[in-house]
Amino acid sequence: GESVGLHLPTLSVQEGDNSIINCAYSNSASDYFIWYKQESGKGPQFIIDIRSNMDKRQGQRVTVLLNKTVKHLSLQIAATQPGDSAVYFCAENNSGTYKYIFGTGTRLKVLA
Amino acid sequence: EAGVTQFPSHSVIEKGQTVTLRCDPISGHDNLYWYRRVMGKEIKFLLHFVKESKQDESGMPNNRFLAERTGGTYSTLKVQPAELEDSGVYFCASSQDWVKNIQYFGAGTRLSVL
Numbered sequence A: 001g002e003s004v005g006l007h008l009p010t011l012s013v014q015e016g017d018n019s020i021i022n023c024a025y026s027n028s029a030s031d032y033f034i035w036y037k038q039e040s041g042k043g044p045q046f047i048i049d050i051r052s053n054m055d056k057r058q059g060q061r062v063t064v065l066l067n068k069t070v071k072h073l074s075l076q077i078a079a080t081q082p083g084d085s086a087v088y089f090c091a092e093n094n095s096g097t098y099k100y101i102f103g104t105g106t107r108l109k110v111l112a
Numbered sequence B: 001e002a003g004v005t006q007f008p009s010h011s012v013i014e015k016g017q018t019v020t021l022r023c024d025p026i027s028g029h030d031n032l033y034w035y036r037r038v039m040g041k042e043i044k045f046l047l048h049f050v051k052e053s054k055q056d057e058s059g060m061p062n063n064r065f066l067a068e069r070t071g072g073t074y075s076t077l078k079v080q081p082a083e084l085e086d087s088g089v090y091f092c093a094s095s096q097d098w099v100k101n102i103q104y105f106g107a108g109t110r111l112s113v114l
Helices: none
Strands: A010-014 A019-024 A032-038 A045-051 A056-058 A062-067 A072-077 A086-093 A106-111 B005-007 B010-013 B019-024 B031-037 B044-050 B053-056 B065-068 B075-079 B088-095 B109-113
Touching (some): A019 A106, A045 A056, A045 A062, A045 A072, A072 A086, B005 B088, B010 B019, B019 B109, B075 B088
Parallel strands (some): A010 A106, B010 B109
Antiparallel strands (some): A019 A072, A032 A045, A056 A062, A086 A106, B005 B019, B019 B075, B031 B044, B031 B088, B065 B075, B088 B109
16 A cells, blocks of 8 residues: 555554544644544545634544644544554644645554 | 546656646535655645635645646646656645635555656
8 A cells, every 4th residue: 555665653452442543733823633544545534623722522433632732633533443444644734724734644553 | 426536546657757647626626735745754735726726836846846727627737757756645635615624635646756
């Protein structure tokens, strides 16, 4: 897949356990944050987003937490399943511009 | 509804040759973006179109790269002449509006320059 050669941090989690993927963002002016999931051979798929006026947002089995004080974002996946195995990217955006700034990504491996 | 589609999925060319990548955004999306990830690095922004106009091309690495979006529908990204360091995966994304700027990505084109 396209991630061959990339030395990504890897998180290995037992199936059924909860996963927490962390991301540090760089720009204190960023006010919109997104998590993407990328499976092998596919493009990044939107998972969940959060605006800077919130510190927590929940989706289906996923929760995003935002700590603006330390510029930290996390993605929590409940009851991790084999289909959750992928590379996860956080992205930040300043609503004054359309460009996303991506983190380097974390590879999630779900162990059976 | 079809997602963002990119063609080709993989291109292998020799240094000095020309390659043209194509992106078809989601129908009705005025905003179209190009990003790329070179080996070992993060996904980086190249440029942004609003309809047929280039809104921000601050990420384009040099003048060997030319992006067009004639008619405001599909977009092409031409690399001429290609260099070894251009190898990587080129992603296209589109979004509907700026209020909720969720960008939807295509599967990417893997470019290998030999």
